[in-house]
Amino acid sequence: xxxxxxxxxxxxxxxxxxxxxxxxxxxxxxxxxxxxxxxxxxxxxxxxxxxxxxxxxxxxxxxxxxxxxxxxxxxxxxxxxxxxxxxxxxxxxxxxxxxxxxxxxxxxxxxxxxxxxxxxxxxxxxxxxxxxxxxxxxxxxxxxxxxxxxxxxxxxxxxxxxxxxxxxxxxxxxxxxxxxxxxxxxxxxxxxxxxxxxxxxxxxxxxxxxxxxxxxxxxxxxxxxxxxxxxxxxxxxxxxxxxxxxxxxxxxxxxxxxxxxxxxxxxxxxxxxxxxxxxxxxxxxxxxxxxxxxxxxxxxxxxxxxxxxxx
Amino acid sequence: xxxxxxxxxxxxxxxxxxxxxxxxxxxxxxxxxxxxxxxxxxxxxxxxxxxxxxxxxxxxxxxxxxxxxxxxxxxxxxxxxxxxxxxxxxxxxxxxxxxxxxxxxxxxxxxxxxxxxxxxxxxxxxxxxxxxxxxxxxxxxxxxxxxxxxxxxxxxxxxxxxxxxxxxxxxxxxxxxxxxxxxxxxxxxxxxxxxxxxxxxxxxxxxxxxxxxxxxxxxxxxxxxxxxxxxx
Numbered sequence: 269x270x271x272x273x274x275x276x277x278x279x280x281x282x283x284x285x286x287x288x289x290x291x292x293x294x295x296x297x298x299x300x301x302x303x304x305x306x307x308x309x310x311x312x313x314x315x316x317x318x319x320x321x322x323x324x325x326x327x328x329x330x331x332x333x334x335x336x337x338x339x340x341x342x343x344x345x346x347x348x349x350x351x352x353x354x355x356x357x358x359x360x361x362x363x364x365x366x367x368x369x370x371x372x373x374x375x376x377x378x379x380x381x382x383x384x385x386x387x388x389x390x391x392x393x394x395x396x397x398x399x400x401x402x403x404x405x406x407x408x409x410x411x412x413x414x415x416x417x418x419x420x421x422x423x424x425x426x427x428x429x430x431x432x433x434x435x436x437x438x439x440x441x442x443x444x445x446x447x448x449x450x451x452x453x454x455x456x457x458x459x460x461x462x463x464x465x466x467x468x469x470x471x472x473x474x475x476x477x478x479x480x481x482x483x484x485x486x487x488x489x490x491x492x493x494x495x496x497x498x499x500x501x502x503x504x505x506x507x508x509x510x511x512x513x514x515x516x517x518x519x520x521x522x523x524x525x526x527x528x529x530x531x532x533x534x535x536x537x538x539x540x541x542x543x544x545x546x547x548x549x550x551x552x553x554x555x556x557x558x559x560x561x562x563x564x565x566x567x568x569x570x571x572x573x574x575x576x577x578x579x
Numbered sequence: 580x581x582x583x584x585x586x587x588x589x590x591x592x593x594x595x596x597x598x599x600x601x602x603x604x605x606x607x608x609x610x611x612x613x614x615x616x617x618x619x620x621x622x623x624x625x626x627x628x629x630x631x632x633x634x635x636x637x638x639x640x641x642x643x644x645x646x647x648x649x650x651x652x653x654x655x656x657x658x659x660x661x662x663x664x665x666x667x668x669x670x671x672x673x674x675x676x677x678x679x680x681x682x683x684x685x686x687x688x689x690x691x692x693x694x695x696x697x698x699x700x701x702x703x704x705x706x707x708x709x710x711x712x713x714x715x716x717x718x719x720x721x722x723x724x725x726x727x728x729x730x731x732x733x734x735x736x737x738x739x740x741x742x743x744x745x746x747x748x749x750x751x752x753x754x755x756x757x758x759x760x761x762x763x764x765x766x767x768x769x770x771x772x773x774x775x776x777x778x779x780x781x782x783x784x785x786x787x788x789x790x791x792x793x794x795x796x797x798x799x800x801x802x803x804x805x806x807x808x809x810x811x
Contacts, residue, residue, distance in 0.1 A: 270711065270740070270742050270743050271707075271708065271709065271710050271711065271714075271743065273710065444776050445778070446776075446777070446778030446781055446782060447745075447749045447776065447777065447778075448748060448749045448752035448753065448760075448777075448778070448782055448785070449778075450749075450753070482776055485742050485745060485746070485774060485776070486745070486746065486749055486776075488711065488746050489711075489745075489746040489747070489749035489750040489753070490749070490753075492712060492746075492750055493750055493753045493754065496754075
């Protein structure tokens with residue numbers, strides 16, 4: 269038995285995402301690559317990360333269909349903007365792939381757009397050769413990142429380059445270690461493991477029952493702790509994990525605290541309050557937690573409306 | 580401490596000394612345990628320390644009943660019970676803690692000439708109603724009741740909240756609140772069906788290690804190990 273918290277009302281859940289999307293839309297030009305970014309491959313990969321995150325999060329909003337018609341249209345417009353303008357219809361990814369043929373990044377970013385129906389045949393052809401090398405599966409990366417690559421292949425309906433269950437078993441979460449050892453980096457490892465298992469919340473039922481039980485048992489303790497530390501970026505990711513569980517808590521008090529941390533502009537600070545400084549600097553600091561806020565809101569609103577919350 | 584007379588030993592030091600004596604006894608180290616050697620009759624700080632430690636002051640007697648009826652040990656406990664009966668406005672934790680000392684006297688110091696006072700009624704609604712963070716906090720304050728035979732009703736009720744206590748343990752370790760973690764962990768060590776995934780044994784050892792030898796943490800971890808075989 270456990271004494272459960274009252275779930276958050278859908279309007280509270282929805283409001284966080286609505287405000288976050290407003291901010292993202294208003295600041296979309298900050299995602300643009302500069303000529304300097306394009307000049308060096310390493311910098312390009314760094315700059316592609318937020319673009320890939322923007323795409324994945326807008327896809328979640330688009331998919332969950334809980335944002336209302338105005339937001340749905342806005343998410344769709346942001347996806348089109350990302351594909352056409354930020355990625356030049358995939359040409360940016362193809363160029364990066366040519367510079368770094370064995371980097372999984374172009375595949376990971378492209379997979380989102382492929383799932384949405386966008387195509388770049390030359391990039392697909394170019395990805396085929398590296399994927400058939402032994403190096404592709406031997407590339408050293410942290411175990412949850414390996415799941416991300418496998419999920420990207422799954423999204424593109426490509427044959428998997430490794431066994432998903434074995435890759436999951438190699439992650440921190442897959443081993444279900446002592447939950448009191450979780451610290452900052454482990455917490456991000458476990459949230460990303462859940463994102464990749466579920467394809468960013470699309471298929472929560474793919475979380476194996478033992479892992480779902482483990483998460484349901486200990487997630488409230490982690491959420492409480494990072495809420496106390498006012499670490500809104502990580503709390504947002506943990507709220508996504510909650511919304512992916514068979515019986516999400518959608519904890520009302522926790523969502524109240526999370527919503528209260530959001531700035532009037534809709535941006536979500538990483539930790540404590542909003543940073544000050546040049547708009548570019550502030551953007552670099554808050555775009556991730558704000559994307560997470562949109563993601564968490566879409567997932568939680570969707571689960572709330574499907575009436576299967578634990579409360 | 581303002582209330583201490585000049586030259587008097589601070590209460591915290593008296594508590595720490597007494598707790599160290601209890602922890603050593605539970606680990607089977609040091610001299611044979613006698614509560615009257617650690618906490619003196621007629622000494623206000625000793626009586627206050629006994630109130631803080633509660634049933635734990637008698638925990639070593641749960642190992643073997645070698646106390647002499649009517650001796651100094653019995654007298655110091657009687658003095659503490661007389662000095663600090665819970666008032667009508669006492670908190671639930673205070674009542675339970677006092678009740679724990681009374682129950683421990685009945686269980687471990689039997690055979691005296693005078694009967695021990697009856698345990699006071701203690702409210703238990705919070706055990707099933709508290710949200711998990713509050714529950715864990717209160718349970719840690721009542722860690723001394725996690726002794727063999729004490730508070731069986733409380734143990735039965737808490738057995739329905741092992742998931743919530745496991746959360747409390749996780750949060751307390753994350754917050755580096757070693758005393759709370761040790762107290763909750765000690766109760767978990769007494770309860771059945773504690774989730775395997777919690778890693779309670781390593782957790783108790785970790786808490787003891789990280790607490791830098793805090794004597795009350797040492798008592799909780801030693802009790803968990805000695806009476807319930809948890810931790811190492």
